[in-house]
Amino acid sequence: MFSTLKRLAIAGVALAMSTTLAVEPVLAQGRQLSFIRDAEIEHTLKVFASPILQSAGIVPDAVTIALINDDSLNAFVAGGQNIFFHTGLLSDTDLGQLIGVTAHEIGHIAGGHLARSSDAMANASTIATLFTLLGLAAAIGAGRGDVGAGVMGGGQDIAMRSFFSFTRAQEGSADEFAMGTLERIGWSSQGMLEMMRKLGSQELLPENRQVEYVRTHPLTRNRIEAIRNFVETRSQNNGKRFPDEFYEMHRRMVAKLVGFMRPDIALRRYPEGDTSVSARYARAIALYQKGSVTPALKLVDQLISEEKDNPYFHELKGQILLENGRPAEAVVPYRQAVKLAPEEGLIRSSLGHALLEVGDDRLVKEAMVNLQESARLERRSALVWRLLASAYSRSDMQPQLAYARAEEALARGDVRAAKFHADRAEQMLPAGSPEWLRAQDIRVMVESRVDMN
Template sequence: MFAKPVFEAANLYPDGIEIYLVRDSRINAFVAGGQKLFIHTGLLQRARTPEQVIGVIAHETGHIAGGHLSRLRQKMQGFSAESILGYVLGGATILAGRADAGAAIIMGGQDAAQRSLLQYSRTEEGSADQAATKYLDKAGISSRGLLEFFRILKKDEVTKTADQNPYIRSHPLTAERLSFLEKHVAESPLSDKRLPPAYQEMHQRVRAKLDAFLLPPEHTMRLYPLGDTSLPARYARAMAYHKDSQKDKALAEINGLIAEHPTDPYFHELKGQIYFENGDLKEAVKSYEKADELLPNTPLIQIALGRSYIEQNDPKMFEKAIDILEQAVRVEKDSSFAWRQLGIAYGKAGKMPESSLALAEESLLQRRYKDANYLAARAEKGLKTGSPQWLQSQDIQMTAERLLKKQNK
């Protein structure tokens, strides 16, 4: 919703750019591996308006269109998102497609790698700023959000928190850049134009969801007290109650939202999660199936639904799990968690070669190349020669062997 108009204004194919959400409280966004855009949760939580987020996306799009960071693109081309994060950030958790996204991020001494590989020159930064304003103008969106975001960064510099802000390190903020944006905003007829309410509401919901999932429950309750009856606040409280093991209160909040917004898939998804994590698998399946019905072909929902089918340990459910998870990995190819769930489903259904193949994909994404090679070879023995899955096992083995050699150089 936020990125598509910018990508189209830059004459880029929106579906060709993959966006990943990285669990890290620091403000950052960067492009790597060709057309993979990584956005830190901290940036979304800190941004106060959707225009600020879209401004950053426009700036990063300028780097994509400008072909900047070619040295990193050459190193990372063809790598999975998880491999890129492992290389650059030391194994950061990607929230998209991960049911284990509560795991702590590991930065492990990788700041030097990030600083050297993701460093833009002043010329590249100025070029990306100019491109960003061009794309925003073409999309009919104010550049004021980008200027406001830069002022947030400037404040961080002044308060000596720049060392904690990787965006400042990789995107040097100069007086010239600020002056350019100030001049553009002063002259643009779009500067005071606000995005439609739907954008504002979506941004507030995203912030509420991130706050609730990433902050301690008591902190969330302070940010969204009981007196706040807005939709984002109720959504956040439902998640906070769930995290605090208050199932009944969590269900009361989410059921109230569903009563008012019965066709909102994300409310049904959260209800499914509450039931699943409290061991009520049948109710979890009902909620996830409703979410899938309302928002079909959405990998995150499909993965959660597939996992719920598996956990029922009912042979009738295993084929359902396989079907929905196969749909998910066709879109969410970089989710090692999805591949693992598919491997488990195949295994429980007695399809061992297919199970080994899915687990080989998981291992490859997690950079366990020896395991990937072994599992793919094992899968190959049980698959029909020349079949798509047999060819997939061959590809995994060749890729794993190539990356092993590269790793051992």
């Protein structure tokens, strides 16, 4: 489900924006972070990245892909094996350019560049940087940009730029990794060269007019020349296509983003005469965003009839119905989406939400089962734990309620509330049970990191 921070999408993408993207964690010029969650877009990006990660010996499931609502061209790695993408990068680059950027960012992970930046972190506005990172973690966990903004103090722009900017040597190393890995896979690096040329002109602009990627990834003519030389004289993959399915996945990702975030533009870009799946997908989303629910549902039903096993079409229908006050109707497509994609925690949370919204106590147990599974898959989602707490409350399961509230508070970054509820859960839950052990872990973790006095 597509959800943003500014506009809470009911279907289970906690306080982000009905899609799934990640932009750079910067509050420059007073901007607030706005995270986005969307199962389909996150899945698409993981599919694109997996061959590169596997070639580098990195387990794809160990890497988190996050999306931030920002129109600028940017991507970055932070906090370990986490890759962040700006929505602007995803919607304004072609497939080859996006894969080139993805390979470059994975190069920073494979090269251990973040670990080697620890000295720079210690030397550059340490307090501001630490609070920025704490805010970032809280925002991702809670799905709320205002949480992160509350933690972050002044001076974060300078501190973050100092921490996230990579040295020219590291940038060159990430480029070499990207080109070498793409070549081994049998993929072209031409998109990477196109992206670098697009960004190269930015270096001549004043810093406040440069796109974020240039400010956090130092460019030099030598870097661009090295990539050009590789593409033109050494690569054996120029002109080769990526896997055929990648192109349609990319088209649908862009269509979905434009439909949710720029509905008026979507309706102009994808006219009724365009009957491609991506065009109808974009129009359905744009129409629903503009309140035209009936024609939107008609288009979604067409898409479902053509691709009955596509969980994301069923998910979209559920989201439209749920957000328009029809939770009982939303349950049916959500159930089908979960059946088709049982490991998508965001979809399970949406089904759980819809079941709770129906108001029928006979459905609470089903909601609880799906929310418990969603919590396993989306442990850092405050919304999932909040919904699960509601299910426990309606079932009068007080020990489990206290535990869920502890997890929810922890995901929001409210350590005092987390300790309070963890203490209660530890007192009420059976000693040695999984929830009791986790509540104990939360209490000990909070006490060891924060002065509670």
